[in-house]
Amino acid sequence: AAPILFEVRPMTEKTTNPPKHLSATMRNWWVEVTNTYDMTTLDLRRLQACCEAWDRMTAAREVLAKDGMFYTDANGSPRKHPACNVEAEARIAFLRAAREIGLDTEAAPEVRPPVLKGRR
Numbered sequence: 632a633a634p635i636l637f638e639v640r641p642m643t644e645k646t647t648n649p650p651k652h653l654s655a656t657m658r659n660w661w662v663e664v665t666n667t668y669d670m671t672t673l674d675l676r677r678l679q680a681c682c683e684a685w686d687r688m689t690a691a692r693e694v695l696a697k698d699g700m701f702y703t704d705a706n707g708s709p710r711k712h713p714a715c716n717v718e719a720e721a722r723i724a725f726l727r728a729a730r731e732i733g734l735d736t737e738a739a740p741e742v743r744p745p746v747l748k749g750r751r
Contacts, residue, residue: 650679654689657682664734674732681728688721 649661661682664670670678691714704710729735 647675649682653679653682654686656689657686660685668733670732677728677732681725681732681734684721684724684728688718688725691715691718691721 647661647665649658649665653661661678664678665675668674694714695712695718698712698714700712700715701709702712726735
């Protein structure tokens with residue numbers, strides 16, 4: 632049998648302390664989420680990634696608010712600010728991590744017409 636590299640165990644405590652490097656907003660959300668859901672060690676790692684992505688997205692948004700979405704390069708050509716990509720990538724990372732944890736459990740509204748019986 633293959634050796635077990637690590638074991639994911641359910642949390643024994645209801646509340647875990649959020650990582651100190653997170654923003655106050657994300658530390659508060661961390662506490663709210665961990666008080667609401669029973670999370671495995673892996674879920675906590677995903678939650679950390681989720682919170683870090685939100686903080687990164689927020690920081691990029693602040694840079695864009697100050698600098699603008701575009702700048703002019705040395706040749707006089709307009710260019711997209713690099714923080715635009717950081718914001719977009721962090722948003723995707725946040726949504727993916729939230730989905731993997733299961734924080735998006737509310738069913739999305741059905742936007743397609745209903746399927747007729749016998750037509751699958």
